[in-house]
Amino acid sequence: MSHPQPDATVTEIRDATARWVDDNQSRLEPFRRDAIGDLDDAIDHSRPLQQLLWDDGWTRLGWAPEMGGLGGSPLLRAAALDTVSAAGYIQPELLGSADIVGSTIAHFRPDLGAEHLARGVRGDEVWCQGFSEPDAGSDLAGLRTKAVPDGDHYRIDGQKMWSTNGSLADWCMLLARTGDADSRHRGLTAFWMPMDADGVEVVPTMLEHGRAETAEIFLDGVSVPAANIIGEVGGGWASVMYLMQYERGAYAWGRQADMHLQLQQLVDDHADEFPDNADQLLGEAYLSVLGLRSQAGPTLARLSRNEELGPEISVDKILLGLAEQAVTDGAHGLLRSRLDMGDDEDDIRWRSRWSFSRVTTIYGGAAEVQRDIIGERLLGLPKGR
Amino acid sequence: MTATDTMDAGEQELVRGSLRHMLDGVDAAAAPSALLAQGWADLVATEPTVALTTLAEEAGGMASPAPIVDLAMLWSLGHADRSDLAVVLPAPGSVGLPPGTAVDGGIVVDGFVWAGADRADHLVVGTADGPLVIPADSLEATPVGGFDPKLGLARIAGRFDPSTAESLGDAGAWDGAVTAGRRSMGSQMVGAARQMLADTSRYVLERHQYGRSIGSFQTVKHRLSDVHVAISVAQAAVAAAWNTDTALSGAAAKALAGRAQQLASKHCQQVQGGIAFTVEHGFHDWVRRGHILDATLGNADDLTRLVGRTILAERHVPRVEVLPE
Numbered sequence: 001m002s003h004p005q006p007d008a009t010v011t012e013i014r015d016a017t018a019r020w021v022d023d024n025q026s027r028l029e030p031f032r033r034d035a036i037g038d039l040d041d042a043i044d045h046s047r048p049l050q051q052l053l054w055d056d057g058w059t060r061l062g063w064a065p066e067m068g069g070l071g072g073s074p075l076l077r078a079a080a081l082d083t084v085s086a087a088g089y090i091q092p093e094l095l096g097s098a099d100i101v102g103s104t105i106a107h108f109r110p111d112l113g114a115e116h117l118a119r120g121v122r123g124d125e126v127w128c129q130g131f132s133e134p135d136a137g138s139d140l141a142g143l144r145t146k147a148v149p150d151g152d153h154y155r156i157d158g159q160k161m162w163s164t165n166g167s168l169a170d171w172c173m174l175l176a177r178t179g180d181a182d183s184r185h186r187g188l189t190a191f192w193m194p195m196d197a198d199g200v201e202v203v204p205t206m207l208e209h210g211r212a213e214t215a216e217i218f219l220d221g222v223s224v225p226a227a228n229i230i231g232e233v234g235g236g237w238a239s240v241m242y243l244m245q246y247e248r249g250a251y252a253w254g255r256q257a258d259m260h261l262q263l264q265q266l267v268d269d270h271a272d273e274f275p276d277n278a279d280q281l282l283g284e285a286y287l288s289v290l291g292l293r294s295q296a297g298p299t300l301a302r303l304s305r306n307e308e309l310g311p312e313i314s315v316d317k318i319l320l321g322l323a324e325q326a327v328t329d330g331a332h333g334l335l336r337s338r339l340d341m342g343d344d345e346d347d348i349r350w351r352s353r354w355s356f357s358r359v360t361t362i363y364g365g366a367a368e369v370q371r372d373i374i375g376e377r378l379l380g381l382p383k384g385r
Numbered sequence: 386m387t388a389t390d391t392m393d394a395g396e397q398e399l400v401r402g403s404l405r406h407m408l409d410g411v412d413a414a415a416a417p418s419a420l421l422a423q424g425w426a427d428l429v430a431t432e433p434t435v436a437l438t439t440l441a442e443e444a445g446g447m448a449s450p451a452p453i454v455d456l457a458m459l460w461s462l463g464h465a466d467r468s469d470l471a472v473v474l475p476a477p478g479s480v481g482l483p484p485g486t487a488v489d490g491g492i493v494v495d496g497f498v499w500a501g502a503d504r505a506d507h508l509v510v511g512t513a514d515g516p517l518v519i520p521a522d523s524l525e526a527t528p529v530g531g532f533d534p535k536l537g538l539a540r541i542a543g544r545f546d547p548s549t550a551e552s553l554g555d556a557g558a559w560d561g562a563v564t565a566g567r568r569s570m571g572s573q574m575v576g577a578a579r580q581m582l583a584d585t586s587r588y589v590l591e592r593h594q595y596g597r598s599i600g601s602f603q604t605v606k607h608r609l610s611d612v613h614v615a616i617s618v619a620q621a622a623v624a625a626a627w628n629t630d631t632a633l634s635g636a637a638a639k640a641l642a643g644r645a646q647q648l649a650s651k652h653c654q655q656v657q658g659g660i661a662f663t664v665e666h667g668f669h670d671w672v673r674r675g676h677i678l679d680a681t682l683g684n685a686d687d688l689t690r691l692v693g694r695t696i697l698a699e700r701h702v703p704r705v706e707v708l709p710e
Contacts, residue, residue: 010708075708086704257704264702271697283640283693290637290705294621297707315617318610368603374613375606379586384601 006072050092050123068118128169166215188236209355248317285330311377321361414504416451445576452499457569471505483511502526517550564635571642615645643685
């Protein structure tokens with residue numbers, strides 16, 4: 001087929017995507033439901049869709065041609081994926097995180113982007129983030145993993161945790177301290193680290209929802225080329241804050257699309273079993289998802305115009321967590337006997353979603369930290385706890 | 386879509402300023418004719434989104450008792466240029482039903498109007514067959530005290546013969562007007578909640594206890610942050626409801642705005658302590674007004690259930706359009 005046109009309008013891309021969905025229904029059929037099982041099952045199940053979306057051009061929209069993209073606005077990619085979702089297909093597991101890290105690499109290191117972007121967005125490579133540590137979670141600036149110059153390389157020692165997709169990752173965007181021990185956010189540098197380097201040990205962390213979604217990464221004298229620095233030496237905080245615009249903002253777009261679909265499937269599959277207060281439960285869940293979408297669209301538009309988003313991105317992040325929990329709380333209320341005591345495939349799926357939704361107010365910066373940011377930087381209240 | 390495509394941010398701020406000026410100090414009953422005298426009909430015809438959103442946000446922020454909701458509904462009905470009409474709003478608790486019900490060949494009315502019935506020669510009454518216009522004196526108007534006596538509401542009740550009434554359109558026209566009215570009420574609540582939050586943020590910054598500004602306490606900060614988040618999402622949902630002009634999107638936007646307003650009332654009053662409970666302070670006026678803003682064209686709880694009911698009936702979870710072209 002011919003590729004989608006990067007100079008098309010959002011509406012034209014929506015129409016073109018809808019036609020493509022119509023023409024490819026049999027190929028798309030397996031992707032109407034997400035896999036149950038561990039992280040590798042989920043990734044293996046959805047990877048063919050991720051490859052198909054790239055190969056037929058939809059996820060190449062909005063990325064620079066030098067990186068394998070088709071050019072045009074990232075809004076076109078967002079519109080295409082939303083249209084695929086509205087037609088009933090779940091977004092591929094790795095696509096959201098690839099978009100977050102990919103946007104950051106493309107901005108700071110187009111040369112690395114030329115090498116890796118297509119592979120990550122197509123799902124041929126798995127990427128993770130190495131930010132949090134046992135003693136540096138919400139207080140990320142306190143991290144202790146050290147990177148010491150060693151010729152044209154850096155030697156890295158330390159420990160990371162909560163790295164999403166870490167156990168399967170090929171590459172990691174790693175944040176380490178290149179400054180003094182007390183240099184806080186000023187002495188950090190971001191690296192692009194191969195996960196198969198000597199001295200990298202990965203231990204998966206099994207989470208409440210039944211997936212080893214994250215991993216601990218132990219770093220023992222790992223040698224990473226200085227050429228793999230993302231941003232400036234000592235500028236790691238800026239690189240991570242740039243990434244956070246996408247983690248807290250753009251990521252919400254993909255999630256709201258999936259949540260609309262989850263609610264649609266809930267109604268399609270189970271409406272006949274709903275309790276008497278279904279209008280209330282469904283209404284609450286939908287309002288939350290509609291609110292997230294209403295906020296995420298304009299945010300995406302600002303990002304696509306290369307506006308730097310400030311503290312207001314914390315609003316999107318809070319709404320994302322609220323919506324994830326509203327949807328799964330709604331499903332729990334609507335399907336109590338299934339979630340609490342059922343063992344059908346769909347019961348397991350919704351139970352896993354419910355459990356995972358509890359962590360959505362923690363990852364990417366705990367909701368309490370977001371509220372501090374809003375209070376201090378948007379409402380002008382004094383620092384203090 | 387019409388609005389932001391043609392007006393830049395600077396022009397929108399000019400409109401905001403001039404609408405605020407028009408509303409300032411004007412008697413509520415005279416507000417529609419005052420606005421018309423200053424070019425409202427032209428503005429709303431060319432820039433409906435900016436005009437109606439901005440007017441309602443400003444009115445909300447000023448706690449204006451002007452019948453702004455009428456202007457939105459009349460615009461939707463194609464009569465933005467008339468100040469002789471007052472819109473009868475459905476009685477509280479009757480979400481989804483028009484104020485006029487057909488009974489034995491007549492129309493029985495149970496509803497209310499903002500800013501009193503005396504301001505208009507005629508009333509617009511929604512029915513299952515669409516909006517009808519009747520002389521104001523054909524129904525009985527009773528002043529309402531209620532939660533917000535400063536608002537000057539009037540309860541409208543009675544019965545009229547529909548064959549004597551002028552029709553303003555079909556049932557779809559009335560539904561469209563209700564949706565426009567809900568967007569307007571949503572924007573009023575956004576404006577009101579924003580003003581409550583701004584006043585309260587200033588207060589908690591200045592108020593010191595235990596040797597520090599109480600705004601530095603995390604529990605205070607987080608309550609006000611939650612109010613900010615609720616207002617942001619309500620405003621975004623109203624904008625989305627302009628892009629996707631459906632009954633569902635309008636109901637959802639007003640429900641979210643109602644939640645924002647309720648949260649602002651609750652948290653802002655709490656963190657201002659006892660002083661905000663005094664009559665002299667005046668915060669109670671916001672709390673009182675909030676109840677009526679919420680009650681006009683469906684409170685947040687009723688609208689939430691209406692949204693859920695609509696999705697269940699249509700077996701469809703719609704996506705509002707929020708990406709710019």
